[in-house]
Amino acid sequence: MGASREHERAGGREHERAEGDERVPGDERAVDDPRCVSLLTDYGLVDGFVAACHGVLLRLAPAVPIIDVTHLVPRGDIRRGATVLASTVAHLPRGVHVAVVDPGVGTARRALALRTPAGFLVGPDNGLLVPAAEVLGGVLEAVALTVPADVPATFHGRDVFAPAAAALVAGRPLRALGPVVDPESLVTLPRLVARVAPAGPDGAARLESDVLCVDGFGNVALAAPADLLAELGLRPGDRSRLTALRGTGPASGGASAAPAARPATDSAAGPPVVAVEAIAVEVAVGVTFGSVEPGELVLYADSDGHAALATRDGDAARALGLGPGDRVVITPA
Amino acid sequence: MGASREHERAGGREHERAEGDERVPGDERAVDDPRCVSLLTDYGLVDGFVAACHGVLLRLAPAVPIIDVTHLVPRGDIRRGATVLASTVAHLPRGVHVAVVDPGVGTARRALALRTPAGFLVGPDNGLLVPAAEVLGGVLEAVALTVPADVPATFHGRDVFAPAAAALVAGRPLRALGPVVDPESLVTLPRLVARVAPAGPDGAARLESDVLCVDGFGNVALAAPADLLAELGLRPGDRSRLTALRGTGPASGGASAAPAARPATDSAAGPPVVAVEAIAVEVAVGVTFGSVEPGELVLYADSDGHAALATRDGDAARALGLGPGDRVVITPA
């Protein structure tokens, strides 16, 4: 275990700063002012819920652009919402990022606003915001939003989070929105495994990683950052051996009431005892889908910097039966 | 019947006025000028229909924000479109609200523009706009839009309604868009039942209400405003008895060619003869989902002020087999 490394999903990721963040002449805003509001929810698109949030924002902050990240997070799937948000915020202008996947609305869960070095995050205290906060440089300050007694208990996106975002984008100080809370007290999601375990009795090092998420194309992003492939000695053009362990990782939609340190799996101890099923395949290591023939699997660095599995012109998640909650073990072939 | 009360779905609802409606310095627009266009359609999101409407608006009214309410109204489901629109308009900035659920496009149905105390509505004369007009304070003036002879007969959203909205948002007077029509002549949807019937032989008052709609979470909104629960004597913490009568209300997608006064159901006359199926359950009265355990039903006031049924972390519509066209009877347990 001594030599194994663990990585936070997006820990250490450098904050990206685009040209567009430079001020244009006549722009009186400070460099640190937010310049957009983004929205991510599990509200779906069949009702008027998203529009009501837009309406509140447009009334309270008329000139601020709104970016819809997605509103099709599966109902209550905090892990997926957190992952999509963390993958996306680095590409958005500095802003106030509102996320609402909130099965606990109407319970005692806190409503949060967080300040990071690269923008604000607003949403429920259930782990949803934390990975994005890490991408944006970490939580500098956190407050528990004061919820007026007279708002309905079931639509905090419209009645609590959107107004808070409008206040922040208008320059209201974070501390005006509610009492300061300790960033260490924030609820976090169970940590995902992503590490290179040292050579075992068989002499081969291996990469163990939980599945982070599956995108709409069926590409499987792993929790492991792509540089762990190089650490394992894998280069484009190599072949790898992949073992899929199904049903071993934290459940997809699971909200955790407190930071849960998953026991690390010891590489010398054999496969995790919770594995319910395993398949093994050989997979080409490539730069992109184009590195392999149609229908073939490829292991590559995806556009977010994660190790990922894709099938060219196909659906790798379906081919491998992999999804959130599963784990893979990768070795050089 | 003498003591029973009937409520229009959103009748009497006070018009909300947000801070954001106040003018900012240098804003030369009148307080009553519209400041956004909203769009609600059944066009779906797979074609370019919505974008074509946006394009027309952006060409004719370049600086005006556009809010998409939803474009996933089930094809031709005027009731659902009307309900989502009425639930949403109060939260949008003062604007021109365009709605197109229009199975009659290309027939003799009129194209309308309506002025209310709190904005304009534009769309077909099939009942779609009326509940939203009531939320916005009622129809002050109505015109039948003049449809140019040379526009295609099948895409009035792009060719008739969007240009009319652009004209209104640019300050063109309503009467310039077509001949005035009598607001009393507008087509309306069949009225939904929502009333407290007085105590019958068994001594118990009861609430009878049609289902208004089911949202994407499976929450069942009733046509009854939430204050009828209090009128029935139900308070959070109480238990209620709910009988679901399926297949008794006006059909979901039904367009009515003329105002159809549904015969009121007499509370002393037993269940309506059209009931095809009934189930009865006990339901907790709560403030929100958080008032009950996961998997439990709760009867509560939703964020639009309607009485509503939800299952915590579940789908109440599926659990109860309820949807538009169904009716419930609620009594204290």
Place this chain on the structure above:
Amino acid sequence: MGASREHERAGGREHERAEGDERVPGDERAVDDPRCVSLLTDYGLVDGFVAACHGVLLRLAPAVPIIDVTHLVPRGDIRRGATVLASTVAHLPRGVHVAVVDPGVGTARRALALRTPAGFLVGPDNGLLVPAAEVLGGVLEAVALTVPADVPATFHGRDVFAPAAAALVAGRPLRALGPVVDPESLVTLPRLVARVAPAGPDGAARLESDVLCVDGFGNVALAAPADLLAELGLRPGDRSRLTALRGTGPASGGASAAPAARPATDSAAGPPVVAVEAIAVEVAVGVTFGSVEPGELVLYADSDGHAALATRDGDAARALGLGPGDRVVITPA
């Protein structure tokens, strides 16, 4: 064959110029400057891919409106993406239209930016942009976008196409984005058949047309422009006889690596030998759905100027079993 006519899908369509394209006082942009960016992709709406593209655009071109054409093109269906884009661009403000249906991302396919008389197009060189370019007046100039070596190989929408669009909308010259390429070298989709064949031995002229696409309502647009109906002698109120030949046209999602001239079908040679199934029905010719009774088929000119088939209050594609890849033959009844 001498008298038969073939039409490009949108060839000859006049470029539409709306009132809104006129300059307003104080607007210093040139008449030819793009004033919006549109986006069409097969990215879907469940991930943050679309938002990342919006974010890049908003950072690099903060004041430019963005119109989402659709993001629900079926994965890799270049034909459908090209058709929706071509149907929509004429209704958008002059702009930079970005389209990404790009199964070849990460291969050697070129990334393109095209200048037309009525705006720019940006996307992969796989046939996706060409029909829209024709609608906008043809390709005046084409460049192969220079792809920086350090961008991930799998997300050109975010990393190559959106930045190129931002550069163009900001006034950067097309030639600054990469080496000029010959417009004749662009990959095109297999050409669709749409022609009136002269009278055969039976004395009747007939219209042969591939299916162009099916919209979300189940209306079937034909590749044939509507004026071919008049050429065939069909007027609203007439009856026509329609034979549906299934499985005869170019496959829906097929990307072609080079212009493929389909062998024209000779009207005297009987049905195409590749026909796998045929049904024949009588269809009313009408102006719109309203020309027929609910449930009836109608042949009409759709809002894009194509001959089209619809079922009033129904789904013509399902009723006829027709979709892309199929062909119809129409004669006066």
